[in-house]
Amino acid sequence: MPMPERCSRFAEYRDKVLELFASKGFGQVGMRELATCLGLAPGSLYHHYPSKQHLLLDLIEEFYEELLATLGRIEKKTKRDMLPRLIQAHLNLHRDMPWHFRxxxxxxxxxxxxxxxxxxxxxxxxEHRLMQMLGSKSRFDEQAQLAAGHAIANLLNSAPGWLMQHPLDEAQRDELLENLVSGAVEGLLRSPARASSLATTSSLVTASALATVRQ
Structure with missing residues (x-):
């Protein structure tokens, strides 16, 4: 997939826009406030971005591109111990890009x-790349493969926020999350019979992620 074209000043805008959208809520931020935050006249911002949705799209696309790049780096290094490496990579990325995840x-x-x-x-x-790396292709039919990929992606992306309210040091938090996520994923991949319940699993994980974000 070709990289999308972005405004040449996107990198300059990114951090301020991320913090504004994530802290106030996308729906509560208007183009005039965005322009003020960036030190631009509204007309100048409209020249680069026709709407705030275009800015949001660039940020979310950047997030998924970085996730894909992270998978690529892991895949080049090793084919062993893939799940622990994937979990740790997502924990690290969540620390580096918390606003993007939100x-x-x-x-x-x-x-x-x-x-x-x-x-x-x-x-x-x-999600497809995740399932390939986890070696699950032979265990699921096509629809179950898609459902499993979606559920696992939700786990990896929402889990880093689950324990944020608890006074744990980084090592303790990572160990707990790795055990929680690895147990869930390994159990799911072991049993094709559970494929029928994946939609429910995915919904529960998404709800947990949203509840965490709103706290």
Whole structure:
């Protein structure tokens, strides 16, 4: 998939826009406030971005591109101990890109239909790659494979926020999360008979992620 074209000043805008969207909520931020935050006249911002949805799309696409790049780096290094490496990579990425995770989980639905389709294609590519790396292809039919990929992606992306309210040091938090996520994923991949319940699993994980984000 070719990399999308972005405004040449996207990197300059990114951090301020991320913090504003994630802290106030995408729906509560208008273009004038965005322009003020970036030190631009509203007309200058409209020149680069026709709407705030275009800015949100760039941020969410960047998030999935980084997830895909992370999978690629893991895959090049080793074919062994894949699940622990995937879990740790997601924990590290959550520390590096916390606002991106929050926006992708909470605000993707604010995009228009075409933009949501672009994000969905990236997410599906990421989920498919996850399942390939976990070696599950022979255990599921096509629909169960898609459902399992979606459920596992939700686990990996939402789990880092589950224990944020608890006074744990980083090592303790990572160990607990690795045990929780690895147990869930290994159990799911071991039993094709559980495929029929994956939709429910995915919904529960998504609800947990949203509840964590709103806290």
């Amino acid at each position: 926006l992708a989980e909470r605000d993707s639905g604010c995009l228009n239909d075409d933009q949501q389709a672009r994000v969905r294609r990236l997410r599906e590519q990421y």
